[in-house]
Amino acid sequence: MKEQNYKNHGRYVFIWHVVTALAVVASLIGSIVNLVYSPRSNYYSASLLVLVSLILCSIFWYARAFALKAQDRAIRAEENFRHFILTGKPLDGRLKMSQIIALRFADDEELPDLAKRASDEVMSSKEIKLAVKKWKADHHRA
Numbered sequence: 001m002k003e004q005n006y007k008n009h010g011r012y013v014f015i016w017h018v019v020t021a022l023a024v025v026a027s028l029i030g031s032i033v034n035l036v037y038s039p040r041s042n043y044y045s046a047s048l049l050v051l052v053s054l055i056l057c058s059i060f061w062y063a064r065a066f067a068l069k070a071q072d073r074a075i076r077a078e079e080n081f082r083h084f085i086l087t088g089k090p091l092d093g094r095l096k097m098s099q100i101i102a103l104r105f106a107d108d109e110e111l112p113d114l115a116k117r118a119s120d121e122v123m124s125s126k127e128i129k130l131a132v133k134k135w136k137a138d139h140h141r142a
Contacts, residue, residue: 003137016064024060028053076100079111087112092119102128107136 031049038046079100083091086108091100092115099118102125106114110133118128 003135020060024053024056028057072097072101075104079104082108083111083115091115094119094122098125099123099128101125104138105129105136106132107134110134 028050031046031053035043035046035050076097080091083089091103095103095115095118103111103115103118106128114128114131117123117131123131
């Protein structure tokens with residue numbers, strides 16, 4: 001696996017983010033067109049296709065949203081525990097979830113100082129990631 005850094009740390013799955021998204025959108029558009037141009041005798045089945053397409057849209061969106069929410073909770077617990085091990089204190093309560101997520105890329109040596117700086121200066125997640133000197137890769141995210 002190649003070394004992870006700020007430029008290549010984003011998770012992008014072509015089949016999910018492009019192919020599946022386009023298929024779901026095409027399904028919704030196609031089902032609406034089918035409903036609009038259906039004869040009265042086919043309204044029921046055409047309406048069901050629109051409903052199924054809306055359900056697919058919902059599943060597509062929430063499957064990712066729920067996985068990310070669960071992952072965020074795990075990251076918060078892990079980083080809070082890691083900070084506690086390193087400093088004897090939990091993370092500052094002023095840190096937002098996005099900041100804590102960004103802090104996971106900081107090496108153990110720089111985490112305590114960067115966490116303090118992030119809360120004091122209200123750094124964005126991008127600023128935190130850019131401030132990381134020794135990147136700690138995360139290859140196990142959803």
